[in-house]
Amino acid sequence: MTLPSPVPASPWRLSVAPMLDWTDRHCRHFHRLLSRHTRLYTEMVTTGALLHGDQHRHLDFDAFEHPVALQLGGSEPADLAACAKLAQRWGYDEVNLNCGCPSERVQRGAFGACLMAEPALVADGVKAMRDAVDIPVTVKHRIGIDRIERYDFVRDFVGTVAEAGCEVFIVHARNAWLQGLSPKENRDIPPLRHELVHQLKREFPQLTIVINGGIRSDDEIAHHLQHVDGVMVGRQAYHEPWQMAGWDARFFGAPAPVQDRREVEQAWIDYLQRGHEAGRPWTQAMRHALGLWNGIAGSRAWRQFWSDARQREVAPALLDERAPRPGRSTSPVSTATQANTLSQATEQVRLPG
Numbered sequence: 001m002t003l004p005s006p007v008p009a010s011p012w013r014l015s016v017a018p019m020l021d022w023t024d025r026h027c028r029h030f031h032r033l034l035s036r037h038t039r040l041y042t043e044m045v046t047t048g049a050l051l052h053g054d055q056h057r058h059l060d061f062d063a064f065e066h067p068v069a070l071q072l073g074g075s076e077p078a079d080l081a082a083c084a085k086l087a088q089r090w091g092y093d094e095v096n097l098n099c100g101c102p103s104e105r106v107q108r109g110a111f112g113a114c115l116m117a118e119p120a121l122v123a124d125g126v127k128a129m130r131d132a133v134d135i136p137v138t139v140k141h142r143i144g145i146d147r148i149e150r151y152d153f154v155r156d157f158v159g160t161v162a163e164a165g166c167e168v169f170i171v172h173a174r175n176a177w178l179q180g181l182s183p184k185e186n187r188d189i190p191p192l193r194h195e196l197v198h199q200l201k202r203e204f205p206q207l208t209i210v211i212n213g214g215i216r217s218d219d220e221i222a223h224h225l226q227h228v229d230g231v232m233v234g235r236q237a238y239h240e241p242w243q244m245a246g247w248d249a250r251f252f253g254a255p256a257p258v259q260d261r262r263e264v265e266q267a268w269i270d271y272l273q274r275g276h277e278a279g280r281p282w283t284q285a286m287r288h289a290l291g292l293w294n295g296i297a298g299s300r301a302w303r304q305f306w307s308d309a310r311q312r313e314v315a316p317a318l319l320d321e322r323a324p325r326p327g328r329s330t331s332p333v334s335t336a337t338q339a340n341t342l343s344q345a346t347e348q349v350r351l352p353g
C-alpha cells in the first residue's frame with residue numbers, strides 16, 4: 001500500500017504582515033534569517049508612487065527574501081494592472097491589494113479600507129491584475145468599516161471579489177473606523193472578532209483564508225490554523241523577532257535555520273557590513289533587529305549600543321567586536337574599555353585619505 005504523500009503546507013500558512021516604515025527590504029532580510037518559509041510582505045506601495053516614482057527604490061529586493069509579496073495601494077484597475085506587471089517582472093511571488101488601511105491620506109486617494117464599500121471596484125481591479133499577470137493576486141482587508149458589524153458585509157465583499165478570481169483573502173479581524181481614529185488606534189481600538197474569519201473559511205472552503213490581528217503566541221497561531229489556512233503576524237513578529245526562529249520547525253516541519261541568537265546576529269552583522277562597504281548607512285537597517293535579544297539579560301545594553309547614533313560611521317564588523325554580549329554573565333570588555341575602543345574605532349574611520 002502506498003501512503004498518500006503529505007499535503008504540502010499552504011504558501012500562506014504563516015506570514016509577516018505588510019507594515020509601512022517597518023517591513024522594508026532590510027527588515028525582510030532580517031526576518032528571513034529567522035525563518036526560511038514564512039511569507040514576507042513589503043510595505044504598501046501606492047500605484048502612483050510606482051508608476052511615477054523611483055521604481056528601483058520601491059521594488060528592488062534580494063532573492064534571499066523569497067517568498068515575498070508586493071502590497072499595492074490603489075483602486076484604478078488599469079494602474080493596478082500596470083503595477084502587477086511590474087511586480088511580476090521584478091520577481092515577486094504575489095501581488096496583494098490593500099483594502100484595510102484606514103489612514104485619511106489613503107481615503108483621500110480612495111483606496112485602502114474605504115474600498116470595502118466598493119466590492120465591485122475591487123473586483124474590477126483584481127480582474128485587471130489577474131488578466132495581466134500569472135502570479136497570485138490576493139486581497140488584504142478588514143471585517144467591516146465604521147459601525148457595520150454584520151457578517152454579511154464581509155461575506156458579500158469576499159464573495160464578490162472571489163468571483164473576479166481572487167483566491168486568497170487576508171483578513172484583519174477588526175473593523176476600520178474611517179472617522180475619528182488614527183491608523184494606530186485603528187489597529188487597537190475596534191474590537192477583534194476572530195470568529196468571523198473562521199466563519200468565512202467555513203462559508204468559502206475553496207478559498208485560502210488567512211487570519212490577522214492581535215495574534216501573538218505560537219499556541220495562538222496553532223489554534224487558528226485549525227480553523228483557517230494561514231496566520232499573518234504583524235507587530236509581535238517585529239517586536240519579538242526571535243519567536244520566528246521556531247516557526248519553520250513547528251509550522252512547516254522543516255529544520256530551524258538557526259540555533260541561537262548569536263548566529264542570527266552574526267549573519268545580520270555580515271549583511272550590515274556588506275551594505276556599509278557599499279556605502280549604505282547601516283543604522284536604518286539595524287533598527288529592525290533591536291528586539292533580537294529581548295528577554296535575555298543584557299539585551300538593553302546591547303540595544304543601546306546598536307542604537308548609538310555616534311557610531312553610525314563605524315563599520316558594523318568592527319562594532320561587533322566591541323558590542324555587549326547579552327546572556328553572558330560577564331561582559332567580555334568593561335563598559336569603560338568599550339567606550340575607549342569605540343572612540344578609537346570612530347577615529348580610525350575618520351582618518352583622512
Ligand SMILES: Cc1cc2nc3c(=O)[nH]c(=O)nc-3n(C[C@H](O)[C@H](O)[C@H](O)COP(=O)(O)O)c2cc1C
Binds near residue numbers: 022212214232235
Ligand atoms: C507600523 C505599521 C504599519 C502598517 N502598515 C501597513 C501597510 O502598509 N499595509 C497593510 O495592509 N497593513 C499595514 N499595517 C497593519 C498590519 O499589516 C496588520 O494588519 C495589523 O498590524 C494587525 O496585525 P498585528 O496585530 O499582528 O500587528 C501596519 C501595521 C503597523 C503596526
